[in-house]
Amino acid sequence: MSDPVFPRLALIGIGLIGASIALAACRSGAAGHVAIHSRTAKTLERAEELGLGDSYHADPADAVKDADCVILCIPVGASGTATEAIARHLKPGSTISDVGSVKASVIAQMALHLPADVHLVPAHPVAGTEYSGPDAGFAALFDNRWCILTPPPEADPAAVARLVDFWSRLGANVETMTAEHHDLVLAITSHVPHLIAYNIVGTAADLETVTQSEVMKFSAGGFRDFTRIAASDPTMWRDIFLNNREAVLEMLGRFSEDLTALQRLIRYGEGDKLYDLFARTREIRRGIIAAGQAIEAADLDRPHGKDDDEAG
Ligand SMILES: NC(=O)C1=CN([C@@H]2O[C@H](COP(=O)(O)OP(=O)(O)OC[C@H]3O[C@@H](n4cnc5c(N)ncnc54)[C@H](O)[C@@H]3O)[C@@H](O)[C@H]2O)C=CC1
Numbered sequence: 001m002s003d004p005v006f007p008r009l010a011l012i013g014i015g016l017i018g019a020s021i022a023l024a025a026c027r028s029g030a031a032g033h034v035a036i037h038s039r040t041a042k043t044l045e046r047a048e049e050l051g052l053g054d055s056y057h058a059d060p061a062d063a064v065k066d067a068d069c070v071i072l073c074i075p076v077g078a079s080g081t082a083t084e085a086i087a088r089h090l091k092p093g094s095t096i097s098d099v100g101s102v103k104a105s106v107i108a109q110m111a112l113h114l115p116a117d118v119h120l121v122p123a124h125p126v127a128g129t130e131y132s133g134p135d136a137g138f139a140a141l142f143d144n145r146w147c148i149l150t151p152p153p154e155a156d157p158a159a160v161a162r163l164v165d166f167w168s169r170l171g172a173n174v175e176t177m178t179a180e181h182h183d184l185v186l187a188i189t190s191h192v193p194h195l196i197a198y199n200i201v202g203t204a205a206d207l208e209t210v211t212q213s214e215v216m217k218f219s220a221g222g223f224r225d226f227t228r229i230a231a232s233d234p235t236m237w238r239d240i241f242l243n244n245r246e247a248v249l250e251m252l253g254r255f256s257e258d259l260t261a262l263q264r265l266i267r268y269g270e271g272d273k274l275y276d277l278f279a280r281t282r283e284i285r286r287g288i289i290a291a292g293q294a295i296e297a298a299d300l301d302r303p304h305g306k307d308d309d310e311a312g
């Protein structure tokens with residue numbers, strides 16, 4: 001195993017993503033010592049029972065002491081308060097990052113409190129599940145998935161390169177873009193789809209002519225997929241919508257216009273146009289699957305590919 005990218009890593013928050021980073025960092029040797037902080041004693045104890053890290057700290061200042069990299073793994077709305085609590089204790093020259101699903105607002109919240117001698121390199125692993133908490137974490141979560149870095153223009157290239165190296169060792173494919181572009185892309189590919197799922201499950205549950213038991217009984221098809229997404233953590237998703245307000249509202253506006261157009265096609269029986277749209281969306285799905293398979297095939301040639309991990 002090659003040298004750790006970060007001899008000492010601190011994780012602030014140890015839910016699905018924090019726990020998965022701890023496990024993947026241990027699997028790959030990308031971090032030496034992993035120090036863990038959680039806001040609640042119960043979660044910290046559970047993280048220790050699961051053996052996720054090397055040290056466990058009730059005080060976030062203790063967790064980040066001497067850390068080469070600190071990663072916030074908490075809901076995006078808590079980024080400012082969490083950064084304020086650790087800012088004075090960060091090691092000069094160290095990197096501070098996060099995993100939030102929204103970038104511009106998180107950067108603004110964090111930058112307000114950070115000293116000039118610490119490198120801010122925000123990140124978003126585009127990989128997850130509808131489960132939360134330390135028990136939900138698993139080492140393979142980031143394998144062959146994208147991790148998007150959104151370093152501010154003035155970020156230190158060496159600090160960015162270290163974080164690229166770290167996420168690659170965790171199994172991810174890394175891409176860099178601006179925070180604003182990230183927030184626009186994710187609004188349509190992730191945030192609006194979640195909002196649609198929350199809405200359709202809420203609408204079905206409220207229908208007076210359909211009983212709750214019928215919703216359960218006949219939810220074998222597309223609706224079942226929506227219920228999985230709508231089971232995602234309420235705090236996390238409340239924070240995402242409030243912190244990516246503009247991009248979500250922009251994409252939602254376009255979505256509503258297209259939905260109204262579809263409504264008209266159905267009303268006026270325009271079957272050919274409905275067919276053309278559905279044929280086009282089927283091609284998009286096939287393209288996504290093909291692209292995923294290409295990434296997986298290419299990954300088998302890389303040193304941190306699945307075969308290596310399974311062997312180690
Ligand atoms: N769940 C997912 O599928 C993905 C989540 N993300 C992002 O990762 C971050 C963490 O998400 P998960 O690990 O899924 O959440 P989680 O709910 O599993 O874990 C969150 C952790 O943050 C702690 N926490 C909650 N509120 C806090 C506060 N106010 N101050 C300090 N700590 C607090 C919790 O105790 C817990 O340890 C979020 O920002 C989310 O947007 C990114 C990619 C995928």
Ligand SMILES: O=C(O)C(=O)Cc1ccc(O)cc1
Nearest residue numbers: 101125126127128129130190
């Ligand atoms: O479970 C799913 O379908 C997800 O979409 C997981 C997810 C949630 C939030 C993110 O920022 C990235 C991935």
